[in-house]
Amino acid sequence: MQLWMLRLMIAILLTGLPGALLPEIAFQKFAWLMGYGKQPITPLIVYLSGNAGFAYVTIAVLIWAISRDVTRYQPLVRLCGWTMVLAGPAYLSIDLQCPLPLWWILMDSxxxxxxxITLLWACPRQTTA
Known part of the structure; x- marks a missing residue:
């Protein structure tokens, strides 16, 4: 189960690849998907889109390395789980400030x-010595 959750995270994070490679085009496609239509492009938008996409892809590579041996990297698997648990409320706060469509807010947060939660649930129970 841990492996599948990590691989799901990787698949989701790799959606940042277009933003890393073609940030201006990716931003426009994302704006269209969200229902905002054509948006003005500024250097800051291109910079932030490219950096966000690159960060997502970098995190995907790190999670892929962790997923290759979940037993060995169990502390990092737990860290990924807790990070995602905390990301839920963080993304909720960010998304509500935009505001983004409800379907996106729910999917994101x-x-x-x-x-x-699922990743942490799938972690082996720690026993105390």
């Missing part, structure tokens, strides 16, 4: 939270 609830999705992160549930992935984190």
């Amino acid at each position: 609830v999705g992160c939270f549930l992935i984190g």
Whole structure:
């Protein structure tokens, strides 16, 4: 179960690849998907889109390395789980400030939270010595 949750995280994070490679085009497609239509492009938008996409891809590579041996990297698997649990409320706060469509807010915040909870639930129970 841990492996599948980590691989799901990787798949989601790799959606940042277009933003890392073609930030201006990716931003326009994302704006269209969200229902905002054509948006003005500024250097800051291109910079932030490219950096966010690159950060997502970098995190995907790190999680891929962790997923190759979940037993060995169990503390990092737990850290990924807790990070996703905390990302849920963080994304909820960010998304509500935009404001983004409800479907995106739920997918973003609830999705992160549930992935984190599931990942932690799948972790082996620690026994005290």
